[in-house]
Amino acid sequence: MSDAPATARSRRTAARARGRGPGRRYNLWLGGLLIGTIVAGALLGFVWSPHPPNTMDFTAQLQPPSAEHWLGTDHFGRDLFSRLLVGARGTLYVGFIAVGIALVAGTALGAVAGFAGGLLDEAVMRLVDVLYAFPAILMALLLAAVYQPGTLTAMAAIGIATVPIFARIARSSVLSIKEREYVEAGRALGLGEGRILWRHVMPGAVGPLVVQASLSLAVAVLAEAALSFLGLGTPPDVPSWGNMLREAQGFLAMSPYPAFVPGLAIVWTVLGWSLLGDGLRDLLDPRTV
């Protein structure tokens, strides 16, 4: 009888050690909460905002927060909270598409290279090495020179620059999994190579890739904001957090709010994605605990 509470306690301790107990999940919960608010804000922006985000009001320029303008106004008298909601949409959209491109392309490249081995592996890894030499901002400079700067080139630049990390993770996971006995058993049963890779090897690589996707979303948010700040991302007529910061730069001495508000939103979102990534890693990979 007296063993029951002790067993329950030891089970809880073991779960905590594996990163599955509530005590170790604070990264996951806090990250989820931060991202949840941004997603909710972005969705809210589709149906409601206190003021039209692009409407100028020259009687209310650079106002501090008030009941009328919850987070203040910018140099054109536009409501910062409304622009923040619309900007959240673009930030999430660019991040998801860019990381989606990288996840699909990088995983495919890395998995095929790791599974096939030999010359194909060598060629793919050289390509990945070259892509490493072009971080998102550099890739955006290149694409902006060719196609003119814009949301599409920013997404492509962030996506292409993020391909190598997914390729490396997928390759190393596949390399370790393909030697396992159940893969050999699949081969002995006459399964095709494609089926073995897709049905039996790749499921084992999903965990690290999901963790990296969350961490890459944090980097993508920073990169998108930096590119918009430089004028290489979202066009100036569309509210985005990076654009808001660029416009605020000229009016810092008159009002800090146009710079504080989008900056804090970027920190909030990046922190959210990175906490979520850390939490997922604790949950999916007990070795890191």
Place this chain on the structure above:
Amino acid sequence: MLAFLVRRFLTAVLSVLLASVVVFGALLAVPVDPATVILGMNASPAAREALRTQLGLDRPPVERYVSWLGGVMRGDMGESLNYQRPVAGLIGERLRVSVPLAVGAALVACLLALPLGIFAALRRGTVWDPLVTSLSQLGAAIPSFWLGLIFILYFAVELRWLPASGFVPLGEDPVRWARSLVLPVLALGLGQAAVMTRMTRAAMLEVLSQDFVRTARAKGVGQRGVVLKHALRNAMVTIVTILGISLSNVFIGSIVIEQVFALPGLGRLALTAIGTRDFPLLQGEILLYAATIVGLGFLVDVSYGLLDPRIRYE
């Protein structure tokens, strides 16, 4: 060791060559005639043709690439269309701004991150470890360009301690040169320090959990000896990687910071080149950035070989 060095060097050269193909090939893919883009739709056909000849667009792409690459190897990157001056000279002038900025930021990052990361790892289980870890996680989430704006607001606009923008050459006035770089260096270096602190802590924790550290402790080696003689020495391979990544990051990060502080460095030059469609200048600059990243990776690889004999004999 020589074979290891040669192998790594050849891999780096191959990567730079492939990067040069990417840079040259991408600008070949401009969907419209570059001469029309540069001169505008109203330019006369004769003027467009003259520019096409000047850009070498009348020659086959492979011939142009070989001639461009040959020039780059001799230090001739062509002539800027906007400035009407050699690209290499323009880049050389701007490096006087970008190099001190990047090196200063990397130094700030290392000087903060290495002691903090080691401290957090050694204080695991106390309040200091989660404090340092949480602060570094928060720091890593702050965009350097936003931090730059906040610094301008407080240290330049409010307190008037340091200039908000501009650059004074070192030869003109060393004190004003240093003052013009303090805020950009801190804005760029602090975020990087946050990222590096987490990596250093993780590297130290990994080493501290190894058997040889336990053995050293069992033999009666003091904490100082365990850290300096055993743990830190073995964590150096990871720490050197972190340094390499950090230098690459701050070099690329300087593109944004130069815009915040109106510093006339490589980044601002590249943005101007995009605005004016100055393709030769962009090609030269982007290749320089990519080659620097590859070069830093090569130096990291060489350091691995020096620090860990197992790697060079692989």
